[in-house]
Amino acid sequence: MTRFGIVGGGLMGHGIAVALARAGHAAAVHDVDPRTLAALPARVRRALAECGAGGPQAERTAARVTAAPALGDLVRDADVIVEAVPERLEVKHRVLAALESLAAPGTPVWTNTSVLSITRVAEGMAHPGRLVGVHWWNPPYLVPLVEVAPGARTERRLVDEACALLAAMGRTTVRLRRDVPGFVGNRLQFALVREALHLLDQGVCDPATIDTVMRSSLGLRWSAVGPMENADYIGLELTRDILGSLAPHLSSDTGAFPGIDVPLGEGRRGRSCGAGLLPWPPGRDAEVARRLSAGIRRNLAGPAAAGSGAPAPATR
Ligand SMILES: NC(=O)c1ccc[n+]([C@@H]2O[C@H](COP(=O)([O-])OP(=O)(O)OC[C@H]3O[C@@H](n4cnc5c(N)ncnc54)[C@H](O)[C@@H]3O)[C@@H](O)[C@H]2O)c1
Numbered sequence: 001m002t003r004f005g006i007v008g009g010g011l012m013g014h015g016i017a018v019a020l021a022r023a024g025h026a027a028a029v030h031d032v033d034p035r036t037l038a039a040l041p042a043r044v045r046r047a048l049a050e051c052g053a054g055g056p057q058a059e060r061t062a063a064r065v066t067a068a069p070a071l072g073d074l075v076r077d078a079d080v081i082v083e084a085v086p087e088r089l090e091v092k093h094r095v096l097a098a099l100e101s102l103a104a105p106g107t108p109v110w111t112n113t114s115v116l117s118i119t120r121v122a123e124g125m126a127h128p129g130r131l132v133g134v135h136w137w138n139p140p141y142l143v144p145l146v147e148v149a150p151g152a153r154t155e156r157r158l159v160d161e162a163c164a165l166l167a168a169m170g171r172t173t174v175r176l177r178r179d180v181p182g183f184v185g186n187r188l189q190f191a192l193v194r195e196a197l198h199l200l201d202q203g204v205c206d207p208a209t210i211d212t213v214m215r216s217s218l219g220l221r222w223s224a225v226g227p228m229e230n231a232d233y234i235g236l237e238l239t240r241d242i243l244g245s246l247a248p249h250l251s252s253d254t255g256a257f258p259g260i261d262v263p264l265g266e267g268r269r270g271r272s273c274g275a276g277l278l279p280w281p282p283g284r285d286a287e288v289a290r291r292l293s294a295g296i297r298r299n300l301a302g303p304a305a306a307g308s309g310a311p312a313p314a315t316r
Pocket of ligand 1: 032
């Protein structure tokens with residue numbers, strides 16, 4: 001059993017704690033907001049229910065997740081520290097400085113940043129070699145993938161150990177050869193989001209149509225056969241021809257995104273305020289949450305479920 005100390009008990013922090021506890025590890029969670037810590041036991045129980053866990057075993061799992069009101073206690077007792085605070089560089093720098101003033105020099109720190117460079121997150125650390133990029137997907141107790149990446153100064157041994165620990169938990173662990181903003185998954189995801197916004201901006205279709213197309217075609221295919229295997233499957237000549245015809249028409253926007261800037265300018269921020277790209281009437285958020293976890297569980301139970309616990313080959 002490894003003792004994890006998780007700093008930031010929000011959406012990801014509490015979810016990572018549940019994923020670790022389900023694998024038999026202990027997870028202490030610290031957050032600056034006492035209400036977040038007070039809500040931790042109920043959120044852990046809800047997450048376990050989403051996993052279909054119940055009874056005495058779920059109670060034993062829940063007991064492995066504890067609240068740590070004092071950062072010093074969490075850091076002192078942790079074999080591995082997980083940073084899951086908001087995605088702002090200055091916040092991460094502040095939290096890492098506070099951690100390092102309390103932690104033993106050898107304690108590894110895993111950052112759950114989604115898109116920041118690991119090298120930049122490590123800037124200002126007294127021991128930047130201890131910072132490893134370990135990117136979980138939401139909800140971490142259901143989605144099997146974890147992406148692991150080194151920063152420019154990360155100790156290779158700590159990357160090896162992180163991959164081994166995650167693989168032993170049965171996670172689908174991929175190891176990147178080097179640090180890139182967004183790892184692999186978010187780069188793929190946001191290439192697609194950019195193109196979807198471009199289609200909206202060009203008046204080609206509405207947002208609901210984008211979702212229908214994805215959910216009824218690529219979403220089904222990609223959980224069984226990934227885009228690289230599919231390229232080989234249809235043949236690289238055809239893939240090359242399609243790319244040659246289509247690439248000049250695809251978005252290369254880097255600054256303005258009217259498809260999302262316009263709703264934002266009108267105060268439509270999405271689920272939290274009742275409207276975004278789509279309408280969010282009362283009850284829709286709960287229905288989406290249920291549909292999301294049920295869909296992931298259905299996919300994982302199917303024969304197409306991808307990935308063993310072993311680290312996949314490095315990506316280029
Ligand atoms: N939301 C996702 O789907 C997702 C997926 C993968 C990775 N991530 C990454 O995980 C990290 C956390 O994201 P989240 O979605 O859980 O955010 P969140 O806002 O839900 O949680 C962040 C938590 O950190 C706490 N916090 C803020 N400052 C703190 C401090 N100084 N010390 C301790 N706690 C502090 C906040 O009170 C909050 O509870 C981000 O880097 C994000 O990019 C998010």
